[in-house]
Amino acid sequence: MIIELCGMPGAGKTSVAKRLEQEYGFITIRITSASELIFRNVLYTLRHPYKTLQLLVTLLRTAAPRSYWYKFTNLVLHPNAKYQKAAGVKRAIIDQGHYQSAMSFFETKETAEHMKRALRGAAQPDMLFLFKLGEETRTKRLLGRSYIVRARDGEAAFRDRLAIMEHNFNLFLSSPNLSTGTSIVIDSEASKDKVYAAVVAALTPHLS
Numbered sequence: 001m002i003i004e005l006c007g008m009p010g011a012g013k014t015s016v017a018k019r020l021e022q023e024y025g026f027i028t029i030r031i032t033s034a035s036e037l038i039f040r041n042v043l044y045t046l047r048h049p050y051k052t053l054q055l056l057v058t059l060l061r062t063a064a065p066r067s068y069w070y071k072f073t074n075l076v077l078h079p080n081a082k083y084q085k086a087a088g089v090k091r092a093i094i095d096q097g098h099y100q101s102a103m104s105f106f107e108t109k110e111t112a113e114h115m116k117r118a119l120r121g122a123a124q125p126d127m128l129f130l131f132k133l134g135e136e137t138r139t140k141r142l143l144g145r146s147y148i149v150r151a152r153d154g155e156a157a158f159r160d161r162l163a164i165m166e167h168n169f170n171l172f173l174s175s176p177n178l179s180t181g182t183s184i185v186i187d188s189e190a191s192k193d194k195v196y197a198a199v200v201a202a203l204t205p206h207l208s
Helices: 013-024 034-047 051-064 065-086 098-105 112-121 135-144 154-176 192-208
Strands: 004-007 092-095 129-132 182-187
Touching: 004 013, 004 098, 004 154, 013 065, 013 129, 013 192, 034 051, 034 065, 051 065, 051 098, 051 112, 065 092, 065 098, 098 112, 098 154, 112 154, 129 154, 129 192, 182 192
Parallel strands: 004 092, 004 129, 129 182
Antiparallel strands: none
16 A cells, blocks of 8 residues: 655654554655665656656656756656555555655646646555645744755745745645545644544555
8 A cells, every 4th residue: 555645844744654654554665775766767667658758748848957957856766766666565655756746846836737737647646645734834833843944045935935836735635636546635734643643544444
């Protein structure tokens, strides 16, 4: 079983993943070396050549030239490798997968149609969890974690990127047909325990 966690920074995805690992034996998929990244991408591409081509086309059409290499590595190669590795795991969690990447592919606020086109190259998890979080709560959490202080291009640029990501993420929430699998919206405004309980409740029928 493969689940993908998708949401804005500060939505609590990492906390949920850690508890699922501890309590239900899930494994968060990680790529640990450049050689593994290359090897698993070769296997993934051989199995999914059309999807890989779609992702590359989306990247070339949407990314600014200065960000090609960064986005190619982080938004194409890493998600591909994670999905290939997850195929051999009984209970796999993918954080920063294809759906998360789709929020960052674009340099501008997009339409549902453009997002749907970008997701043609996405591998489909068994369950996609969308962590919904309000701007005010998210800002408080990010300030507490010093995200804005560490932003490479400065606070203003960081906030602009967040606004674009949030707009594109909201397309997932308003257009359920963007995912061909099972999508579950989680209210991340709630306490960590309630957020986790909501995820477990959705997973329970599949954990036997």
